Amino acid sequence: MRSWSGPPVPSLADGGLGTGPVPVVHDTAAGEARTLDGEGDARLYVCGITPYDATHLGHAATYLTFDLLQRAWLDQGRGVSYTQNVTDVDDPLLERATATGIDWVELAERETQLFREDMAALRILPPEHYIGAVESIDLVVDLxxxxxxxxxxxxxxxxxxxxxxxxxxxGSVSGWDAAAMARIFAERGGDPERPGKRDPLDCLLWQAERPGEPAWDSRLGRGRPGWHIECAAIALAHLGTDFDVQGGGSDLVFPHHEMSASEASVATGERFARSYVHAGMVGFEGEKMSKSKGNLVLVSGLRAAGHDPMAIRLALLSHHYRSDWEWFDEEITAAEARLAAWRRAVDRPTAAPAGPVVAAMRAALADDLDAPAALAAVDAWAAASGDDTAATTQLRTAVDALLGVAL
Incomplete structure (x- = not known):
């Protein structure tokens, strides 16, 4: 599957500003901060969309989280191997296709393309491997x-x-007890009460063909993959075992990340991922933002309304990635004002030295991707004055490299 075009990431070392520190993030499984050190390229897997509707701000906030992580690794001087899936066949997609009278393949292709366009507009770094479930059926069967x-x-x-x-x-990813797992499993696509299962939490690997639904011939019989095994198979094929970070929204901690990790560990005898990093949920008017609730704020809608994608990005960056928060219209107004102030600042002939604010931005991002603190450092620099003629160019480059904001 084709990914999207990403922006070049400038090197601050080339501009005489050295390299950044090793990032530290909160590991859900460990319940504490973990330093993401290691040799060679960092390996990152982030669970992708089920393409039955457009990209909402919850999606964007999640993928922006791991964009920041990639930028922190790149600033450290480390390469990144990044894989993301697309669940381009699954019950929610098929249900939406039936409800709207659109062919499910056409719906998946249309919404995946819109997702690509939204990600490119927000300057989210693309995955090296962007892999659909349909094209991964052989990988699933093998696993x-x-x-x-x-x-x-x-x-x-x-x-x-x-x-x-x-x-x-x-259970080691979520740390939940059996009662909590059973309750959430039922809410998030599981079938704990299905007769014939050995344990209520056992999860579907391969669904045999159902009348009127897509299916593929395989050594397992004619059918299609379950959800959790899809990500386990794709991650193992493109990243191997013991990769650096498994990422996604906090709603994926259980059952998705728990199940994928167990499936991979049992099959390989090795640890699936070293760390699990999760972004918080974005709400709207007191509820979680979701397709089922019909309360989505769409990236494409904000773009169509004339909002600068860099302002949308800044609005998302103003919240710490692990926090749950609500979107209000004032968010984009404040972000547009911040963007205008930064652009005025970098257009000045002289400014305060860039070194201290770049150091503050790096320290903030290395400390569990604290984007709000990094933004505050740039705000303070923009409000200050100075006579450094190189500072504005250096700051423009740093804001691009570390925060992904084009000024």
Whole structure:
């Protein structure tokens, strides 16, 4: 699957500003901060969209989180190998296609393209590997067969299920107890009450063909992948085991990231990911922003209304990635004022030295991607005066490299 075009990321080292520190982030599984050090390219997997509607601000906030992480790694001088999936066949997509009378393939292609356009407009760095579920069916089948050899697969009717307790570490990503898992599993696409399952939490690996639904021939029979095994298979194929970060929204902690990690660990005998990083939820008028609630604020809608994508980006950056927050119309107004102030500042012939504010931005981002603190540092610089003739060029480059904002 084709990714989107990303902007070049300038090197601050080339401008005489050295390199940044190793980033530290909050690891959900550990429940504490973790330093993301290591040798070679950093390996990042972020769960992608199910393309049955346009990109809302919750999506954008999540992918912006991992854009910042990539920029922190690049500023450190480390390369990044980034993989993201597209769940281009799944129940929500098929249900929306039926409800709207649109072919499911056409709907998925249309919304994936709109997502690409939104990501490019927001200057989100693209994944090296952008992989759809449909094109990964062979990978899924191979992984299910490895799980079969490990004795962790059983059939319910013609569907195949993963026995979650085949993994002694099951539950270590979320840290939740069985009651909490069962409740959330039912709310997030699971089927804890299905007769024939060995454990209510066992999850679907391969769904046998249903009348009127898409299916593919395979060694497992005719059918299609379950959700969790899709990401496990794609991540293992493109990043291997023990990769640096598994990322996504906090609503993916359980069951999605828990299940994917267990499936991969049982199949390989190795750790799936070293750290799990999750972005908070974005609400609107007191509720979580979601397609099902019909309360989406769309990136494409803001763009169509004439809002500068850099202002949209700044509005999102004004909230710490781990916080849950609500969108109000005042968000974009404040972000546009901030963007205008920064652009006026970098258009001056002289300004305060850039070194201290670049150091403050780097320190903020290295401290659990604290974008609001980085923005405050630039605000203070923009409000100050000075006689450094090189500062404005250096700041323009730093804001581009570290925050992804084109001034």
């Amino acid at each position: 299910v067969e490895r799980l079969k050899k490990a004795g962790a697969v059983y059939a319910v009717d013609d569907d195949l299920y993963f026995e979650v307790h085949a993994d002694p570490g099951f």
